[in-house]
Amino acid sequence: MKNPLKTIRETKPLVHHITNWVTIYDCANITRAFGALPVMAHAPEECADMTGISSALVLNIGTLTSEIIDSMLLSAAAANEKKIPVVLDAVGVGATRFRDEMAAKILGSVRVDIIKGNYSEIAKLAGENAETKGVESTSMVMTGKEDVISDGNRTFVVKNGHELMGSIVGTGCMAASIIGSFASVNPDYCDAAKDALCYFGAAGELAAKNSAGPGSFKVNLYDEVFNLSDEKVQAMMKVEEL
Amino acid sequence: MKNPLKTIRETKPLVHHITNWVTIYDCANITRAFGALPVMAHAPEECADMTGISSALVLNIGTLTSEIIDSMLLSAAAANEKKIPVVLDAVGVGATRFRDEMAAKILGSVRVDIIKGNYSEIAKLAGENAETKGVESTSMVMTGKEDVISDGNRTFVVKNGHELMGSIVGTGCMAASIIGSFASVNPDYCDAAKDALCYFGAAGELAAKNSAGPGSFKVNLYDEVFNLSDEKVQAMMKVEEL
Amino acid sequence: MKNPLKTIRETKPLVHHITNWVTIYDCANITRAFGALPVMAHAPEECADMTGISSALVLNIGTLTSEIIDSMLLSAAAANEKKIPVVLDAVGVGATRFRDEMAAKILGSVRVDIIKGNYSEIAKLAGENAETKGVESTSMVMTGKEDVISDGNRTFVVKNGHELMGSIVGTGCMAASIIGSFASVNPDYCDAAKDALCYFGAAGELAAKNSAGPGSFKVNLYDEVFNLSDEKVQAMMKVEEL
Numbered sequence: 238m239k240n241p242l243k244t245i246r247e248t249k250p251l252v253h254h255i256t257n258w259v260t261i262y263d264c265a266n267i268t269r270a271f272g273a274l275p276v277m278a279h280a281p282e283e284c285a286d287m288t289g290i291s292s293a294l295v296l297n298i299g300t301l302t303s304e305i306i307d308s309m310l311l312s313a314a315a316a317n318e319k320k321i322p323v324v325l326d327a328v329g330v331g332a333t334r335f336r337d338e339m340a341a342k343i344l345g346s347v348r349v350d351i352i353k354g355n356y357s358e359i360a361k362l363a364g365e366n367a368e369t370k371g372v373e374s375t376s377m378v379m380t381g382k383e384d385v386i387s388d389g390n391r392t393f394v395v396k397n398g399h400e401l402m403g404s405i406v407g408t409g410c411m412a413a414s415i416i417g418s419f420a421s422v423n424p425d426y427c428d429a430a431k432d433a434l435c436y437f438g439a440a441g442e443l444a445a446k447n448s449a450g451p452g453s454f455k456v457n458l459y460d461e462v463f464n465l466s467d468e469k470v471q472a473m474m475k476v477e478e479l
Numbered sequence: 480m481k482n483p484l485k486t487i488r489e490t491k492p493l494v495h496h497i498t499n500w501v502t503i504y505d506c507a508n509i510t511r512a513f514g515a516l517p518v519m520a521h522a523p524e525e526c527a528d529m530t531g532i533s534s535a536l537v538l539n540i541g542t543l544t545s546e547i548i549d550s551m552l553l554s555a556a557a558a559n560e561k562k563i564p565v566v567l568d569a570v571g572v573g574a575t576r577f578r579d580e581m582a583a584k585i586l587g588s589v590r591v592d593i594i595k596g597n598y599s600e601i602a603k604l605a606g607e608n609a610e611t612k613g614v615e616s617t618s619m620v621m622t623g624k625e626d627v628i629s630d631g632n633r634t635f636v637v638k639n640g641h642e643l644m645g646s647i648v649g650t651g652c653m654a655a656s657i658i659g660s661f662a663s664v665n666p667d668y669c670d671a672a673k674d675a676l677c678y679f680g681a682a683g684e685l686a687a688k689n690s691a692g693p694g695s696f697k698v699n700l701y702d703e704v705f706n707l708s709d710e711k712v713q714a715m716m717k718v719e720e721l
Numbered sequence: 722m723k724n725p726l727k728t729i730r731e732t733k734p735l736v737h738h739i740t741n742w743v744t745i746y747d748c749a750n751i752t753r754a755f756g757a758l759p760v761m762a763h764a765p766e767e768c769a770d771m772t773g774i775s776s777a778l779v780l781n782i783g784t785l786t787s788e789i790i791d792s793m794l795l796s797a798a799a800a801n802e803k804k805i806p807v808v809l810d811a812v813g814v815g816a817t818r819f820r821d822e823m824a825a826k827i828l829g830s831v832r833v834d835i836i837k838g839n840y841s842e843i844a845k846l847a848g849e850n851a852e853t854k855g856v857e858s859t860s861m862v863m864t865g866k867e868d869v870i871s872d873g874n875r876t877f878v879v880k881n882g883h884e885l886m887g888s889i890v891g892t893g894c895m896a897a898s899i900i901g902s903f904a905s906v907n908p909d910y911c912d913a914a915k916d917a918l919c920y921f922g923a924a925g926e927l928a929a930k931n932s933a934g935p936g937s938f939k940v941n942l943y944d945e946v947f948n949l950s951d952e953k954v955q956a957m958m959k960v961e962e963l
Contacts, residue, residue, distance in 0.1 A: 259745050259761050261501050265648040270693055275648065276571070277501050280544045283577035290574065302764045329760070332774065335767035404947065406749040406759065451754055452943030459694030463646065503743050507890045512935055517890065518813070519743050522786045525819035532816065701936030705888065 238423045240467040241432050246272035250292035250421035254414065255279045255309050257299025257328065260407035264297070267411040270462040271436075273418040284308045285315040293321055293421035295413055296349075298339060299328040306339045313347035322420035322429075323347065326413035327354040331361035350426050353378040353413050376427040378416065380409060384434045388427035395431060396475035397438025399445040401454045412437055431476060439473040440465055480665045482709040483674050488514035492534035492663035496656065497521045497551050499541025499570065502649035506539070509653040512704040513678075515660040526550045527557040535563055535663035537655055538591075540581060541570040548581045555589035564662035564671075565589065568655035569596040573603035592668050595620040595655050618669040620658065622651060626676045630669035637673060638717035639680025641687040643696045654679055673718060681715040682707055722907045724951040725916050730756035734776035734905035738898065739763045739793050741783025741812065744891035748781070751895040754946040755920075757902040768792045769799040777805055777905035779897055780833075782823060783812040790823045797831035806904035806913075807831065810897035811838040815845035834910050837862040837897050860911040862900065864893060868918045872911035879915060880959035881922025883929040885938045896921055915960060923957040924949055 238244070251274045256264050261277060268275035278287040281304075288294050294316040296309045316323045330340045340362060343349065352375055354362065359379045376388045384395040402408045416433040423429035444457035480486070493516045498506050503519060510517035520529040523546075530536050536558040538551045558565045572582045582604060585591065594604065594617055601621045618630045626637040644650040658675040665671035686699035722728070735758045740748050745761060752759035762771040765788075772778050778800040780793045800807045814824045824846060827833065836846065836859055843863045860872045868879040886892045900917040907913035928941035 257761075258500050258742050259749050262504065262648065262746065265501050266693070269646070269648050276574070277499075277542055278571070278575070279542060280577060282545065283575040286575040286577065300761055300763060303766065329762070332760070333762070333767040333770040335764060335770065404753070406746065406753050450944030450947035451750070452940035452947075455943075456694035456698055456940055459697075460692030463692035463694075500742050504746065504890065507743050508935070511888070511890050518816070519741075519784055520813070520817070521784060522819060524787065525817040528817040528819065698936035698940055701939075702934030705934035705936075 238425070238428060238432060241419050241423060241429070242272065242436065242465060242467045242470070244422045245418055248422055249274050250418065251276055251290060252293045252295060252414065252417050252421060253278065253288050253291035253312065254295045254297070255284065255305065255312055256295065256297035256410065259299055260410040263407040264410050264414040266459070267462065268414045268418055270459050271415060271418050273421065275414070279305060279308045281308050281311060284312045288312040288315040289319060291321065293324065293417040295324045295326070295417040296343065297326040297328055297410055297413055298336060299410065301336065301339055306342065309343060310346055313343065317348045322350045322417065322426055324351045324353060324413050324417045324420065325349045326410060327352060327358045327362055328410070330354060330358040337361065349375060351376045351378060351416055351420060351430055353380065353416060355380050355409070376430055378430050380412060386427060386431045386434065391427055392479040393431040394477045394479060395434045395438060396477070397435050397442060397473065399441040401445045401448060401451065402441045404451040405455050435474045435476060436465060436470050439470045442473065480667070480670060480674060483661050483665060483671070484514065484678065484707060484709045484712070486664045487660055490664055491516050492660065493518055493532060494535045494537060494656065494659050494663060495520065495530050495533035495554065496537045496539070497526065497547060497554055498537065498539035498652065501541055502652040505649040506652050506656040508701070509704065510656045510660055512701050513657055513660050515663065517656070521547060521550045523550050523553060526554045530554040530557040531561060533563065535566065535659040537566045537568070537659040538585065539568040539570055539652055539655055540578060541652065543578065543581055548584065551585060552588055555585065559590045564592045564659065564668055566593045566595060566655050566659045566662065567591045568652060569594060569600045569604055570652070572596060572600040579603065591617060593618045593620060593658055593662060593672055595622065595658060597622050597651070618672055620672050622654060628669060628673045628676065633669055634721040635673040636719045636721060637676040637680060638719070639677050639684060639715065641683040643687045643690060643693065644683045646693040647697050677716045677718060678707060678712050681712045684715065722909070722912060722916060725903050725907060725913070726756065726920065726949060726951045726954070728906045729902055732906060733758050734902065735760055735774060736777045736779060736898065736901045736905060737762065737772050737775035737796065738779045738781070739768065739789065739796055740779065740781035740894065743783055744894040747891040748894050748898040750943070751946065752898045752902055754943050755899060755902050757905065759898070763789060763792045765792050765795060768796045772796040772799040773803060775805065777808065777901040779808045779810070779901040780827065781810040781812055781894055781897055782820060783894065785820065785823055790826065793827060794830055797827065801832045806834045806901065806910055808835045808837060808897050808901045808904065809833045810894060811836060811842045811846055812893070814838060814842040821845065833859060835860045835862060835900055835904060835914055837864065837900060839864050839893070860914055862914050864896060870911060870915045870918065875911055876963040877915040878961045878963060879918045879922060880961070881919050881926060881957065883925040885929045885932060885935065886925045888935040889939050919958045919960060920949060920954050923954045926957065
């Protein structure tokens with residue numbers, strides 16, 4: 238997509254999150270800094286309605302409970318119905334059986350458009366051979382020192398980013414929120430995820446320049462995201478198509 | 480009131496919050512920066528007891544559930560009994576029917592002393608013509624580029640503030656916490672709400688001076704609130720009485 | 722212990738938290754800044770499994786509910802079984818009967834290795850004469866202007882720290898996370914708690930040097946923790962053994 242950031246800032250898409258209690262503020266705040274509008278709502282009585290007025294749904298199982306999973310299923314069904322992108326951040330899959338089962342339940346019950354995780358989370362999901370709905374059209378995002386994004390046909394490697402991003406809690410969760418924001422304005426979800434990680438990584442590189450540690454880095458990261466432009470990032474993009 | 484900030488800092492009122500999971504930390508931290516003592520407790524077994532030792536109650540329905548609403552009703556009843564101010568931040572009213580119903584349930588079951596919302600939230604509440612308890616004595620705070628505060632007799636327009644306050648998530652929720660803190664030491668709730676928004680807006684103006692974006696702005700906002708004085712704000716107040 | 726920080730950074734212990742919703746992000750982030758790996762998981766279906774792969778368990782009752790207490794008991798039993806340290810931060814004990822009862826329930830049901838609180842919280846717990854499991858081997862940490870750490874045989878007074886630490890919400894909770902991190906690599910829990918408070922206090926002293934208020938102080942605190950070394954702290958330690 239040519240100018241994803243400009244598009245987000247002009248259209249201000251509502252990005253509905255059902256996420257964890259650790260990084261929920263940063264998920265909201267980074268979505269806002271990119272120009273989208275975050276909304277967090279998990280009550281079963283309203284979550285599907287909230288998804289119904291949104292342009293993307295981001296699910297993050299970092300501090301899942303069975304009640305939260307039920308709300309995720311309600312919202313994801315509404316998102317599928319409305320044909321807006323559903324992002325699943327598979328936080329901690331592989332760490333406990335409950336997480337594995339709940340992730341499998343989501344993937345088997347609703348269509349997830351973009352699955353994100355680190356190497357071990359994605360490997361665990363892939364190894365399960367679980368029955369998944371419409372996985373043939375799912376984009377996969379594997380984050381790490383370099384990020385790999387694939388939809389089965391195209392595979393991108395994103396090399397933007399800085400090691401200080403790993404020094405603070407929540408950059409992984411923030412990445413999922415950004416992917417949701419980019420996917421809300423770009424129907425090519427693989428391209429959207431690739432762009433999201435380039436933009437976030439570029440902001441991280443800029444933020445690292447004047448950072449003395451994770452405290453100042455996080456402050457600078459928000460400032461740099463806020464001051465980002467499509468032109469600035471496009472001169473910095475380090476993407477390879479395999 | 481002559482020196483509300485000095486009064487808060489000398490009396491250190493306990494401000495009980497039942498609030499949302501996104502901005503709960505900032506609600507607590509801004510209350511602390513103003514000199515009051517925040518406490519967050521939502522378990523039905525203790526919330527009324529916690530309100531019973533507090534000087535104000537702040538309710539925020541940002542991530543409401545039916546259980547949280549039940550706790551809010553228990554605490555608000557205790558606050559009404561103790562005659563301490565109850566602030567309701569009507570976050571997201573109008574977005575889902577559940578929110579509208581729960582806000583109406585609160586307003587119909589307990590006395591709310593100060594209702595706060597943005598234009599669309601307040602308009603929705605006003606348009607409902609819901610049966611409300613003691614609404615004749617309720618102060619209404621409508622936030623926006625300029626804030627309007629009214630108790631039916633007096634109406635103030637507060638013009639303090641800076642657009643960077645809208646660039647971070649949570650300034651609206653923080654405003655409700657500050658209103659609760661000011662109302663805990665000033666029985667004229669309309670005056671307290673007006674002061675609260677002037678003080679917060681003034682801190683925002685000072686913070687914006689050396690901010691490169693939302694990251695540094697938020698850091699500076701906390702520093703400026705901490706270093707505020709009644710004298711400093713009173714020289715900056717931009718209030719009009721209609 | 723000679724080089725606790727180096728040991729944490731080399732071994733990267735997983736520190737499982739069941740904590741409150743106000744400071745949960747800072748508990749995670751400070752654990753990360755010290756070099757340990759935080760994990761937060763409270764669902765009853767997985768919390769014991771998560772404790773089973775962790776090296777310490779930190780319990781904080783700041784926003785307790787009866788369901789959260791049930792999860793704490795499941796995790797603490799798993800920690801006792803695995804013989805990893807259990808830290809209890811007795812936030813708000815004395816404020817409501819529910820808190821007192823739940824703290825007593827934890828102490829009467831599982832072995833807590835380190836109990837942390839401020840003067841009034843510890844005094845309340847001590848005054849209850851509650852039946853506690855294995856309290857003869859429990860270390861007690863009483864925080865304040867000076868921190869007192871004792872296991873009944875040895876008593877340390879830690880004088881590191883800075884008053885700006887009290888200007889932000891969450892330093893108490895963060896201290897419990899740090900104690901858990903240090904105890905995960907040092908079987909002498911009294912020594913570990915003493916070290917944890919020295920290191921955190923020393924970082925606070927360094928951070929205060931260039932801080933204009935609580936906003937910049939918190940940023941600097943994370944930077945200073947990140948840049949701490951055993952040598953740096955050992956030259957700054959202010960500990961007295963009584």
